[in-house]
Amino acid sequence: MAREAAIDVVTLGECLVALIAEEFGPLASAKRLRQTVAGAEANVAVGLARLGNRVAFLGRVGRDAFGEAVLSALRADDVDVSGVSRDAAATGLLIRERRALGRSNVLYYRSGSAGSKLDPADVEAAAHLVLGARWLHLTGITPALSKSARMATERAIGLAREAGATVSLDINLRRKLWRDKEAARVLRDLAIRTDVLLGDEEELRLVVGTRSKLDRSALVRAAQDLGPRTVVLKLGELGSFGVDASEAQVHVPGFRVTVTDPVGAGDAFAAGFIGARLRGFGLETSLLWGNGCGASCVGSLGDLAGLPTIDELESILSMQSTDANR
Numbered sequence: 001m002a003r004e005a006a007i008d009v010v011t012l013g014e015c016l017v018a019l020i021a022e023e024f025g026p027l028a029s030a031k032r033l034r035q036t037v038a039g040a041e042a043n044v045a046v047g048l049a050r051l052g053n054r055v056a057f058l059g060r061v062g063r064d065a066f067g068e069a070v071l072s073a074l075r076a077d078d079v080d081v082s083g084v085s086r087d088a089a090a091t092g093l094l095i096r097e098r099r100a101l102g103r104s105n106v107l108y109y110r111s112g113s114a115g116s117k118l119d120p121a122d123v124e125a126a127a128h129l130v131l132g133a134r135w136l137h138l139t140g141i142t143p144a145l146s147k148s149a150r151m152a153t154e155r156a157i158g159l160a161r162e163a164g165a166t167v168s169l170d171i172n173l174r175r176k177l178w179r180d181k182e183a184a185r186v187l188r189d190l191a192i193r194t195d196v197l198l199g200d201e202e203e204l205r206l207v208v209g210t211r212s213k214l215d216r217s218a219l220v221r222a223a224q225d226l227g228p229r230t231v232v233l234k235l236g237e238l239g240s241f242g243v244d245a246s247e248a249q250v251h252v253p254g255f256r257v258t259v260t261d262p263v264g265a266g267d268a269f270a271a272g273f274i275g276a277r278l279r280g281f282g283l284e285t286s287l288l289w290g291n292g293c294g295a296s297c298v299g300s301l302g303d304l305a306g307l308p309t310i311d312e313l314e315s316i317l318s319m320q321s322t323d324a325n326r
């Protein structure tokens with residue numbers, strides 16, 4: 001008898017409070033910091049929930065006010081937080097500036113945080129959620145947090161494999177958390193065991209292990225050779241490029257959009273892409289959904305504010321046709 005999945009997607013990692021400078025410029029002179037909630041996997045969880053999916057987030061937060069803030073934000077979007085426990089350590093915090101041009105500097109206050117204490121026992125305690133899900137989404141941030149968080153990631157893959165769920169990995173290289181050499185080794189080892197691999201050019205090159213500049217086609221092919229059936233190269237404002245088991249490669253151009261805050265766009269993209277896949281859409285439409293969610297996200301300050309509902313996404317998509325229709 002077919003098993004009715006209680007949850008569509010499970011994801012795990014560290015959800016933090018983010019204090020984001022409201023005005024542009026260096027953090028040292030920021031006057032106002034806006035309190036929001038962030039964390040790549042939690043962003044994807046909220047993005048998928050807004051698209052109508054049943055999503056569970058696993059992790060730890062502190063028994064402090066910021067832990068409360070994280071839980072309230074996830075609950076407000078109907079993300080299942082039954083797999084989030086409260087830890088004696090503090091909830092992780094990040095503070096970031098806003099830049100009109102170039103990357104924004106980020107300060108992390110997360111070493112030894114509650115989120116970094118995630119361990120395989122947390123995944124074991126939520127095994128029913130992972131075993132009942134259709135999809136497990138991971139990012140390269142969680143294994144960079146601590147040895148126990150890395151082992152939790154491994155355990156989640158094991159359970160998802162047992163359940164026959166699809167496993168995706170968004171590389172999300174965070175150089176403030178680990179060195180390239182270790183990141184490449186660990187992330188390649190994870191990529192080998194995933195079905196869907198997402199990353200930008202630099203991240204895919206790191207995982208593939210090449211210093212040479214490959215063209216898009218060769219890069220996604222090389223990543224596919226590691227094991228994932230589907231590889232997505234995120235191109236920012238230029239859209240996205242992907243390959244899947246059909247072997248066809250597709251480029252879907254990005255949306256023209258006024259950028260208020262680019263951070264979180266990659267997570268929004270992942271939510272859109274996975275959301276489309278879960279509805280049975282092909283590669284091209286899934287890339288389009290990813291682009292649409294990414295474009296919607298960058299229009300608002302903070303990672304979560306601009307994540308679209310399904311109605312909002314449909315209205316965005318009606319403004320753009322795919323390559324095939326041009």
Ligand code: KDG
Binds near residue numbers: 040043141
């Ligand atoms: O992708 C956005 C994330 O970078 C942000 O929400 C914080 O998860 C985060 C991190 O570890 O950098």
